[in-house]
Amino acid sequence: MAEETNQNEAMKWNGCPGPILLLGAPAVGKGTQAKELTRVWKIPQISTGDILRSNVALGTDLGRIAKGLMDRGDLVPDYLMNEMINMRLRKPDTFRGYILDGFPRTLAQADWLDNRLEMQAAAKAQEHCSGLVAVSIRLDYNRLIRRVTGRRNCPVCHRIYNIYGLPPKREGFCDVEGEPLYTRADDTLEAFENRMRAYRELTEPVIEHYRQMGSFAEIDGGEPMGIVTVKIVEAVYSFRSQTAAQ
Ligand code: AMP
Numbered sequence: 001m002a003e004e005t006n007q008n009e010a011m012k013w014n015g016c017p018g019p020i021l022l023l024g025a026p027a028v029g030k031g032t033q034a035k036e037l038t039r040v041w042k043i044p045q046i047s048t049g050d051i052l053r054s055n056v057a058l059g060t061d062l063g064r065i066a067k068g069l070m071d072r073g074d075l076v077p078d079y080l081m082n083e084m085i086n087m088r089l090r091k092p093d094t095f096r097g098y099i100l101d102g103f104p105r106t107l108a109q110a111d112w113l114d115n116r117l118e119m120q121a122a123a124k125a126q127e128h129c130s131g132l133v134a135v136s137i138r139l140d141y142n143r144l145i146r147r148v149t150g151r152r153n154c155p156v157c158h159r160i161y162n163i164y165g166l167p168p169k170r171e172g173f174c175d176v177e178g179e180p181l182y183t184r185a186d187d188t189l190e191a192f193e194n195r196m197r198a199y200r201e202l203t204e205p206v207i208e209h210y211r212q213m214g215s216f217a218e219i220d221g222g223e224p225m226g227i228v229t230v231k232i233v234e235a236v237y238s239f240r241s242q243t244a245a246q
Pocket of ligand 1: 026027048049050052069070071073074075076077081101102103104105106109186195
């Protein structure tokens with residue numbers, strides 16, 4: 001009963017979520033959860049993968065550099081990613097907080113972000129919610145493969161479906177936009193293996209870094225989507241309530 005009350009409070013809380021990092025393997029559900037959290041907290045999702053894909057579609061210089069790397073499942077160089085995030089975080093919609101989905105993916109990106117947040121805190125730009133909360137979503141390898149091979153995306157609203165777990169109402173079409181869904185070029189088994197290699201070598205140390213720093217939660221990504229969302233919301237609410245009480 002007490003647990004339920006806490007869950008309700010957490011879901012209703014509309015304070016200052018601050019910067020939230022969603023970390024985890026490719027296709028673990030970061031994008032799906034980020035979209036749910038934007039609805040709960042009314043803060044933006046900043047998906048580095050989505051920003052890169054729109055640069056590819058628009059044929060920008062960044063898109064041209066990124067395309068081949070992304071299709072193979074390799075990472076885009078840190079200096080380009082940091083600059084891209086820097087530009088995005090300057091927008092005023094990030095003031096109450098934001099959900100970083102897919103960044104940082106290397107220790108160099110994490111160092112860059114930590115420094116940026118420290119400078120911001122020192123300048124008291126976002127007084128009571130400048131510290132980040134990192135959430136790692138975990139899922140076993142076989143289920144990740146199912147998520148990758150079943151994933152379908154809407155080109156217009158970027159909703160993410162899965163033919164096994166979260167199918168659209170009409171096969172092959174977005175429920176909201178009615179557009180034909182597409183499969184990402186890097187959602188092949190070959191590219192997935194490469195993305196997993198990059199994840200193990202470069203991103204797992206980032207997760208360890210944030211685990212050591214505190215304000216860190218680990219969530220089982222195998223639970224139903226709504227439960228995962230509630231657990232993330234509760235974890236963030238609990239860290240923010242502790243900070244506010246200090
Ligand atoms: P995602 O949509 O998050 O799975 O990202 C798709 C691809 O975009 C990745 O496999 C990388 O090639 C590239 N990418 C996204 N975020 C980053 C990042 N933080 N650092 C480097 N490359 C990234």
